[in-house]
Structures are given as structure tokens and as C-alpha cells.
Amino acid sequence: MSYTVRARHLHGGHARPVDEPTAEAAAVAYLEDFGHDADEDEAVSLIVRDNATGREQCFRVDLTTGRTEPCG
Incomplete structure (x- = not known):
């Protein structure tokens, strides 16, 4: 599937x-290919947009473990 991804704190x-x-x-x-800026928790929040539906989701990725979960 095709997605568009950006760091939550960056503009489109x-x-x-x-x-x-x-x-x-x-x-x-996205993190593997384009790098990242971690916050104090060693995690980064990303906005992922499904290009087919336009639906956006926010994920928080732990840079130490690779664990990915919805932003809360």
C-alpha cells in the first residue's frame, strides 16, 4: 500500500x-530511510497517511526497541 509519512512536529x-x-x-x-529526531523519551511520533483513503494515523516509535504504538 502507498502511504505518506512525516514526523508529527514537521509540516506536510x-x-x-x-x-x-x-x-x-x-x-x-520512514525512520529507517529518512532518519529521525528523538525527544527526551527516545521515541518519535509520526503521522502516516493512507494515500488511497486519506485516513491519517499517529504512531509513536521507540527508537531503542522499535516498538510501534498509536499516539496517546
Whole structure:
């Protein structure tokens, strides 16, 4: 599936296209391909937009463990 991913604190102009089977996988692939800026918790929040539906989801990725969960 086709997604557009950006760090939560950045504007849409910093978004990148990512092709992965799930939104969670797209979030991790974005970090692997484009780097990141961690906050004090060593995690980064990403906005993942499904290009087919327009639905946006926020994921928080722990940079130490790789654990991905919805933003809360």
C-alpha cells in the first residue's frame, strides 16, 4: 500500500512517500530511510497517511526497541 509519512512536529512539506503493507510498517520504514529526531523519551511520533483513503494515523516509535504504538 502507498502511504505518506512525516514526523508529527514537521509540516506536510517534509512528508515522504513510503510503500509498505501496513501503516505501522510505513512508520518504521520512514525512520529507517529518512532518519529521525528523538525527544527526551527516545521515541518519535509520526503521522502516516493512507494515500488511497486519506485516513491519517499517529504512531509513536521507540527508537531503542522499535516498538510501534498509536499516539496517546
